[in-house]
Amino acid sequence: MSSTIKVLLAEDQSMVREALAALLGLEDDIEVVAQVARGDEVLAAAREHGVDVALLDIEMPGCTGIEAAARVRRELPGVKLVVLTTFGRPGYLRSAMEAGADAFLVKDAPAAQLADAVRKVLSGERVIDPTLAAAALAEGANPLTDREREVLRAAADGSTNAELARTLHLSQGTVRNYLSTAIQKLTARNRTEAAHIAQKKGWL
Amino acid sequence: MSSTIKVLLAEDQSMVREALAALLGLEDDIEVVAQVARGDEVLAAAREHGVDVALLDIEMPGCTGIEAAARVRRELPGVKLVVLTTFGRPGYLRSAMEAGADAFLVKDAPAAQLADAVRKVLSGERVIDPTLAAAALAEGANPLTDREREVLRAAADGSTNAELARTLHLSQGTVRNYLSTAIQKLTARNRTEAAHIAQKKGWL
Numbered sequence: 362m363s364s365t366i367k368v369l370l371a372e373d374q375s376m377v378r379e380a381l382a383a384l385l386g387l388e389d390d391i392e393v394v395a396q397v398a399r400g401d402e403v404l405a406a407a408r409e410h411g412v413d414v415a416l417l418d419i420e421m422p423g424c425t426g427i428e429a430a431a432r433v434r435r436e437l438p439g440v441k442l443v444v445l446t447t448f449g450r451p452g453y454l455r456s457a458m459e460a461g462a463d464a465f466l467v468k469d470a471p472a473a474q475l476a477d478a479v480r481k482v483l484s485g486e487r488v489i490d491p492t493l494a495a496a497a498l499a500e501g502a503n504p505l506t507d508r509e510r511e512v513l514r515a516a517a518d519g520s521t522n523a524e525l526a527r528t529l530h531l532s533q534g535t536v537r538n539y540l541s542t543a544i545q546k547l548t549a550r551n552r553t554e555a556a557h558i559a560q561k562k563g564w565l
Numbered sequence: 566m567s568s569t570i571k572v573l574l575a576e577d578q579s580m581v582r583e584a585l586a587a588l589l590g591l592e593d594d595i596e597v598v599a600q601v602a603r604g605d606e607v608l609a610a611a612r613e614h615g616v617d618v619a620l621l622d623i624e625m626p627g628c629t630g631i632e633a634a635a636r637v638r639r640e641l642p643g644v645k646l647v648v649l650t651t652f653g654r655p656g657y658l659r660s661a662m663e664a665g666a667d668a669f670l671v672k673d674a675p676a677a678q679l680a681d682a683v684r685k686v687l688s689g690e691r692v693i694d695p696t697l698a699a700a701a702l703a704e705g706a707n708p709l710t711d712r713e714r715e716v717l718r719a720a721a722d723g724s725t726n727a728e729l730a731r732t733l734h735l736s737q738g739t740v741r742n743y744l745s746t747a748i749q750k751l752t753a754r755n756r757t758e759a760a761h762i763a764q765k766k767g768w769l
Contacts, residue, residue, distance in 0.1 A: 373673070374651065374672040374673050375672070375673055375674060375675050375676060376585075376588075376649075376670075376671075376673070376674055376676045376679060377584065378676075379588060379675070379676030380581065380584035380585045380587065380588040380676060381580075381584045383584065383587040383588040383590075383591055383676075384580075384583060384584040384587040384588075387587055445580075447578065466580075467580075468578040468580045468581050469577070469578050469579055470579060471579050471580070472580045472582075472583030472584060472587075474580075475580060516757075517757070518757070519753065519754065519758025519759070519760075519761050520758075521754070549723060550723065550725070551723050552723075552757075553720075553721070553722070553723035553757050554722060554724075555723070556723075
């Protein structure tokens, strides 16, 4: 009966990923058995290497760490999931927990918390920042629909309604409607402010 | 005569910083002798620990890694400077080189390049990505003045001209002028697009 914890590390920035692996490699009871740089490679790698814990960055190509978490939770329910992110946005925490994450860590946290979290989730604990949890609960769920988020994201580069309509295969009237509903829901005064608010809350 | 290279690591995300330290700690000839989380602590720490090489993240509180690089270059000309960033933006590379950096690395690069760069700059080489260098040269210098950058940054949250004027202690007419000049220089159609273009190029 081995006591080594097998960890998968998913993070798109090579240098950060390999550095985190070096950090975890200093722990006697933890072994990084797989590293991937894309969200859509997480499930296959977790399955192939029979990992105990998957550490997932949120921003990744292929699919986000949150989507990857949901897939692993569905297909490999025994694997524990730690979501690791640069941005401690309340909306991210909420989405991660809804996707079945066991822990949510920000990269601002002391490095020792990483190995700690790996051990804790394995023993059935949940690890989240209490302040962030309170903020996520106070703010409620993301009020935006998928379509409203899509239009708001696309509008962030200053595209006109006509361009948005073309890019998103929608009519200009529909684009206008989505934007004005999103602006209303976020009590913003314009599309730029709406996109800014949604991004800060982790709702985009 | 010791052959150990003394390195200072400046990065605001604790977990990433300590992970990078763990990574460099694997190298026999490199020792991380100081870690700081703020740009304005770099110079004092570099002086106190007599470092050979300073590794500087760009986005830091206090002052940016580029400003910190310029200070070290001025005060401690013998210290080699490696700028390390999440965003390989041509404007960042140009500013870093103008500030006197010896190397410019993106966190997307393989981890082995970090120790390599430390050794190379110490032997007098410069280390930069050739593609990024070509892009930086092709794009030319940042056309925006400090004031235009300041107004553009402040406008990114959807603030109105009246709010910008209040925050920046300027008249509304002056705000309007700065924004319209910036929009013209970047051949953008509106302030949102101008801010977006400037950010992508590393000009904000």
